[in-house]
Amino acid sequence: MATKIPDAPKIGMVSLGCPKNLVDSERILTKLRSDGYQMSADYAGADVVLVNTCGFLDSAKEESLEAIGEAMAENGRVIVTGCMGDEADVIRAKFPQVLAVTGAHQYEQVVNAVHEASPPIPNAFVDLVPEGGLKLTPRHYSYLKISEGCNHRCSFCIIPSIRGDLVSRRIDAVLREAEKLVAAGTKELLVISQDTSAYGVDTRHEPRMWKGREVRAHMTDMARELGQLRTADGVAPWVRLHYVYPYPHVDHVIPLMAEGLLTPYLDIPFQHASPSVLKAMKRPANEAKVLDRIRKWRDICPDIAIRSSFVVGFPGETEADFQYLLDWLDEAQLDRVGAFRFEPVEGAAANDLPGAVPEEVKEERYQRIMEKTAAISAAKLQAKVGRVMPVIIDEVGEPDEEDGSIGATARSQADAPEIDGNVFLRDVGEGRKAGDMFDVLIEDADDHDLYGVPV
Numbered sequence: 001m002a003t004k005i006p007d008a009p010k011i012g013m014v015s016l017g018c019p020k021n022l023v024d025s026e027r028i029l030t031k032l033r034s035d036g037y038q039m040s041a042d043y044a045g046a047d048v049v050l051v052n053t054c055g056f057l058d059s060a061k062e063e064s065l066e067a068i069g070e071a072m073a074e075n076g077r078v079i080v081t082g083c084m085g086d087e088a089d090v091i092r093a094k095f096p097q098v099l100a101v102t103g104a105h106q107y108e109q110v111v112n113a114v115h116e117a118s119p120p121i122p123n124a125f126v127d128l129v130p131e132g133g134l135k136l137t138p139r140h141y142s143y144l145k146i147s148e149g150c151n152h153r154c155s156f157c158i159i160p161s162i163r164g165d166l167v168s169r170r171i172d173a174v175l176r177e178a179e180k181l182v183a184a185g186t187k188e189l190l191v192i193s194q195d196t197s198a199y200g201v202d203t204r205h206e207p208r209m210w211k212g213r214e215v216r217a218h219m220t221d222m223a224r225e226l227g228q229l230r231t232a233d234g235v236a237p238w239v240r241l242h243y244v245y246p247y248p249h250v251d252h253v254i255p256l257m258a259e260g261l262l263t264p265y266l267d268i269p270f271q272h273a274s275p276s277v278l279k280a281m282k283r284p285a286n287e288a289k290v291l292d293r294i295r296k297w298r299d300i301c302p303d304i305a306i307r308s309s310f311v312v313g314f315p316g317e318t319e320a321d322f323q324y325l326l327d328w329l330d331e332a333q334l335d336r337v338g339a340f341r342f343e344p345v346e347g348a349a350a351n352d353l354p355g356a357v358p359e360e361v362k363e364e365r366y367q368r369i370m371e372k373t374a375a376i377s378a379a380k381l382q383a384k385v386g387r388v389m390p391v392i393i394d395e396v397g398e399p400d401e402e403d404g405s406i407g408a409t410a411r412s413q414a415d416a417p418e419i420d421g422n423v424f425l426r427d428v429g430e431g432r433k434a435g436d437m438f439d440v441l442i443e444d445a446d447d448h449d450l451y452g453v454p455v
Helices: 019-034 058-074 083-094 107-117 159-163 171-183 219-226 248-258 275-281 287-300 319-332 359-382
Strands: 010-015 048-053 078-082 141-145 188-192 208-210 213-215 238-241 265-267 305-312 336-341 388-396 408-412 423-425 437-445 450-454
Touching: 010 019, 010 058, 019 048, 019 078, 019 107, 019 141, 019 171, 048 058, 048 083, 048 107, 058 078, 058 083, 078 083, 078 107, 141 171, 171 188, 171 208, 171 213, 171 219, 188 219, 213 219, 219 238, 219 248, 238 265, 248 265, 248 287, 275 319, 287 319, 305 319, 305 359, 319 359, 336 359, 359 437, 388 423, 423 437
Parallel strands: 010 048, 048 078, 141 188, 188 238, 265 305, 305 336, 423 450
Antiparallel strands: 208 213, 388 408, 388 437, 408 423, 437 450
């Protein structure tokens, strides 16, 4: 039986006051969009309405209270945030039914309040951000969505029927958002879309003026510009590309990684390697050529980490097809791999394909691919022992009760948050915090994670 995709909850929003408030609103909406929420054009169609208030002048407070009143009257399910949120007692005295009141810049609380009022529906078939990413992104990393929809018609996928064809954002809008995120403390940008390599195809790569020069809406131009960004203390943020189909022009971003403008990491959704399965999936099938290109990419940028995901048990997949995939993985030596058992989803063309693979066969193949990729990962990580490499901290632990030493969970450039491995650090010293970037010596490794100490 096919899985039915539930409708995403809808959010309405009104943003009052200064440009800073608008940046906050954009940040909140970007996060909610990445969590799978849809935006509602009017109050009536929204599950929850956010009112981002201004409290600078009495007249602005008056306008804010009017806006809250209007949202309460037209919808009734209202969350208040922004500068006037600091006067929660005034708001609650007038509107005791508001669902939550939070102050300015309190992104975490706002998003948590929305999650509580109208829980997100995590959906592996549609979501771009990993399920663990439903908490508000820590301030040191941010998702940068560059487009919606997709022009592919893969037989197992329903995204085009939900999100439509590719619609790319203007390049200047993407770069402006990236610049604001970095100015607000982002140290790592995760570029996401349904097909990052196709960015700008729908607008014929329309150029826009940015910083006094013309920049095309094209993946390579965008990557080059993102590589020019700097944090407040002059450090280049990590820029990580996700959902990159291996079109020919992807070759042009590898030198940018070698130059240090881009994080040496590519997330490529290969899905399979067997030509007959790729054909049934309606995916481009040139796996031999891809192996040549991966070799060339590694020649140009030896540190490049390639992550991918694969579907096992697709209708019609034979033991020979699956063995082909395992042999291909031996050749490709991908750094990070996720695998999924095929599952029919309502509305996908693949549901009608002949040759359904029995559940126990799917399970057995899933175990075999995980075993294979864990062995590849373990060998690759073992080769990093003894090296010094940069990391970014995600979380700092409490001091040890006996000796006071402090550990931390960090990631290397080969690790995207929530989906890849970690670098577990010992003796990081006092004063370290999430988002700090520094070099560490790798002392040990297991199948998926590294262990190290600051140098």
